[in-house]
Amino acid sequence: MLLHQATTWALRPPRLSRFATVLKQSMTQNQNKQNLPSVSLANFLPNSTQSGEVSKSRGFVLCDEAFQTLLPAHNYKELLLKLPVHWIRAGEHCKSIEKAQEVWRWLEASRADRFDTIIIIGGGTVMDLGAFVASTYKRGVKFILIPTTLLGMVDASIGGKNGINFNGVKNSIGSFNKPTDVAVDVEWLKTLPPxxxxxxxxxxxxxxxxxxxxxxxxxxxxxxxxxxxxxxxxxxxxxxxxxxxxxxxxxxxxxxxxxxxxxxxxxxxxxxxxxxxxxxxxxxxxxxxxxxxxxxxxxxxxxxxxxxxxxxxxxxxxxxxxxxxxxxxxxxxxxxxxxxxxxxxxxxxxxxxxxxxxxxxxxxxxxxxxxxxxxxxxxxxxxxxx
Missing domain, CATH: 1.20.1090.10 (Dehydroquinate synthase-like - alpha domain)
Incomplete structure (x- = not known):
């Protein structure tokens, strides 16, 4: 495990992929009144191959809709403008087979394939749903977790558990599947209600x-x-x-x-x-x-x-x-x-x-x-x- 004493760190050693595996610190730049974490997301965008052609592997963003008004004012705007985004209202209600089907349909309509990466931005329930969807779509695609809540940082993003609620029982359907990477930035905590x-x-x-x-x-x-x-x-x-x-x-x-x-x-x-x-x-x-x-x-x-x-x-x-x-x-x-x-x-x-x-x-x-x-x-x- 790799943990850096800094505002942003990676929970796991970086792995080679077509998307960034570690969010890079840039807190001295783009400071804003909303106190959102200012991190560089350029490397989450598809990279160019050695021949100069754009990689065929793409990123798809699943994001808590609470950030719909916050993110565009921040440098996450780059990510949202260049990658497909699906917004999810957080809460236990989103951990359902109906919501999973909604996201599967979005991925299918967007022609996402098994070589693509899902970038999940949100708290515990959004990450539970997103990781479950990623683990089952096309028998599993890569996914990256960006927790935005304290619970997400210290619990939901660690350990590879994912799941949805079914038939009135909490977390009864799910799997064990590790994300490609987890990126934690405690500046997100400044956006949270008590x-x-x-x-x-x-x-x-x-x-x-x-x-x-x-x-x-x-x-x-x-x-x-x-x-x-x-x-x-x-x-x-x-x-x-x-x-x-x-x-x-x-x-x-x-x-x-x-x-x-x-x-x-x-x-x-x-x-x-x-x-x-x-x-x-x-x-x-x-x-x-x-x-x-x-x-x-x-x-x-x-x-x-x-x-x-x-x-x-x-x-x-x-x-x-x-x-x-x-x-x-x-x-x-x-x-x-x-x-x-x-x-x-x-x-x-x-x-x-x-x-x-x-x-x-x-x-x-x-x-x-x-x-x-x-x-x-x-x-x-x-x-x-x-």
């Missing part, structure tokens, strides 16, 4: 709790809204944790399961929210899931000091999620209906032989996977936690 920072912060917190007590010590005394945060340092540390785990277990047969900490309950909440038409962000749902898992973890360890540290972490997460701004979402999530959540937890991808298998902490910075959880235990844990 709730998007909170979403990514929950995934950063997850990385720390399962694998890095030192990072947790740093995060628990901060909030995603602190102006003094060194985002370069925080994002780099978070991505290093996930990349290390993924490198050791790409297809999630063992250690990578730890990255699902808080996600069994979180995904159940998201599925229930979708059924009821309730707005619920992924990071917020995972935060609620982690609180429940922390209470479960605390009752499973013997040392009082470890129990206290784990419960203190739960209190920290509650203080981040239970705010005036998030009051309605918090209250909807913690309603006394663990039986309904259990219905969706039984459909979780990690389960085996109809047994719910989840992740719990051994202590801060260390966790175990494939821990059986019964409905009675879950309901008791839920009632204690909330």
């Amino acid at each position: 709730k998007e920072l909170l979403n990514g912060w929950m995934e950063l917190t997850k990385h720390a709790l399962i694998s890095n007590a030192v990072l947790w010590d740093d995060l628990q005394n901060k909030s995603p809204y602190d102006e003094s945060i060194d985002w370069n340092r925080i994002v780099e540390r978070g991505t290093e944790i996930k990349q290390h785990i993924v490198d050791s277990d790409f297809h999630e047969q063992g250690e990578r399961k730890l990255l699902n900490f808080g996600h069994t309950v979180g995904h159940a909440l998201e599925s229930l929210a979708a059924r009821e038409g309730q707005a619920l962000d992924h990071g917020f749902a995972v935060g609620i899931g982690m609180i429940a898992s922390l209470y479960w973890s605390a009752q499973s360890v013997d040392e009082i000091s470890k129990q206290n540290s784990i419960l203190e972490a739960a209190v920290t997460l509650k203080s981040l999620l239970k705010t005036n701004e998030n009051c309605d979402t918090w209250n909807w999530c913690i309603q006394g209906r663990p039986q309904q959540l259990w219905h969706f937890m039984l459909k979780d991808k990690k389960n085996q032989a109809s047994t719910v298998l989840d992740i719990r902490l051994l202590e801060i910075g260390s966790a175990e996977w494939d821990c059986p959880l019964t409905q009675i235990d879950f309901e008791n844990i839920w009632n204690r936690a909330f």
Whole structure:
């Protein structure tokens, strides 16, 4: 893994291709009032061959429509003027077979072939959809990820997972497929509303709790809204944790399961929210899931000091999620209906032989996977936690 301490870095060593594999830093140029990352995208355009002819390999851009008004004012305009662009409205609703078909039809109508590259610009849901489409179109085409949210940078862009929701179940259709490259620029974070920072912060917190007590010590005394945060340092540390785990277990047969900490309950909440038409962000749902898992973890360890540290972490997460701004979402999530959540937890991808298998902490910075959880235990844990 190659990580440069700079505002923009590549998560993987550059590979030879007809498109740029690393976004080049140019923050001293083209500064603009919108604080968008000023990076050179010239190399994402088709290169000329040695004979001087234009390469036949082309790029196709799949982009979050939230940037439709921002990008043209920025030097991304070069990319959008010279390459075909398809706009996607971000959110869980875009992770559907209908949206995948829409993008497939666009690629087919644009005569994209298996030698072309899809450049995906957006947050986690747009990248999940885009990577799924790229992995299935023509049995797989190359794709590059440019995450524009904190969650996208520290989680969705790393690890090669992609997928869509199906039949009311989160991420039930998808594959493992690595992008050609990932380009991260923390300047994107200046464009985000507070709730998007909170979403990514929950995934950063997850990385720390399962694998890095030192990072947790740093995060628990901060909030995603602190102006003094060194985002370069925080994002780099978070991505290093996930990349290390993924490198050791790409297809999630063992250690990578730890990255699902808080996600069994979180995904159940998201599925229930979708059924009821309730707005619920992924990071917020995972935060609620982690609180429940922390209470479960605390009752499973013997040392009082470890129990206290784990419960203190739960209190920290509650203080981040239970705010005036998030009051309605918090209250909807913690309603006394663990039986309904259990219905969706039984459909979780990690389960085996109809047994719910989840992740719990051994202590801060260390966790175990494939821990059986019964409905009675879950309901008791839920009632204690909330």
